[in-house]
Amino acid sequence: MTGLADATPFSGDGSGTAVRRPGGRTARVRAEVLSAVEEELAEHGYDALTIDGVAARSGVHRTTIYRRWKTVDGLLVDLLEAGRDDTWAPADTGSLLTDLVALNREVRSALTGSASPAEGRADSADAPAGTTVTTAVIAASFRSPAAAEALSRFWEDRYRRSGTIITRAIDRGELPADTDADRVLMAATSPLYHQFILRRAPMTLAEADHWARATAAAATAGLYRRT
Known part of the structure; x- marks a missing residue:
C-alpha cells in the first residue's frame, strides 16, 4: 500500500495504483513517516497512534517528526493531504x-x-x-x-x-x-x-x-x- 489514496475511495492510476509525484530527501522522509502512520492505523487504530510508534516504525527520529508534524493530528492531516497528492484519474474505458x-x-x-x-x-x-x-x-x-x-x-x-x-x-x-x-x-x-x-x-x-x-x-x- 503506497498511501491513503490506495486504501480509500477512488484510488489508483486507472489500474489500482496511485502514482506519487517524485521528490528529494524531504519527500522521502515524508513518505516513510506517512507510510508508518498508515501501518500504525491499520494495526492499532487512531487511539493508539503515537509519534513514538511512528518514529520506531519509520526509522525517522522522533525529533524530526515533532518538528515537522508537531502532533498526532498533524500526522493524520498530512496523511489525508498526501492522499490528494497523486496523479490518479478514473479509467477511460469508452462507456x-x-x-x-x-x-x-x-x-x-x-x-x-x-x-x-x-x-x-x-x-x-x-x-x-x-x-x-x-x-x-x-x-x-x-x-x-x-x-x-x-x-x-x-x-x-x-x-x-x-x-x-x-x-x-x-x-x-x-x-x-x-x-x-x-x-x-x-x-x-x-x-x-x-x-x-x-x-x-x-x-x-x-x-x-x-x-x-x-x-x-x-x-x-x-x-x-x-x-
Missing part, C-alpha cells in the same frame, strides 16, 4: 457502464488490500488493511476537527476527479446533460463502503459489478438528474 465497473473494482481492490482490481480477498474473515485504515480515519474525523476538514477535502478531490466519468458519458450522449455526477458516483460506490465498513462483510467482484450496472442503468434512464 459509462464499463467506467463504473472499473471504478468499483478499484474501490473494492483498495478496501480489500488487493494488488489487482479484479481480485480481492472476498471471503476473508479478518478486516483487510484497507478497510481498517479507512475506518480509523473516518473515526478520527469525528474527534479531530482538523482531520475532519482534511477528510472532507480528500473526498471532494476524489469526487471531482471521478466526475470526469459522468462528463465523458454526457459528451458521448449516454446521459442527460443535467445528470448530477455526485449522485451517480455515490449510488455506484456507496454499497461497497456500506458492506465493507459498516457491515464488516465481504463483497464479491460480481456484487461490485452489479452496483455499477444498476447505477449505469438508472443514470441512463435519467434518474440522477439535478433537481
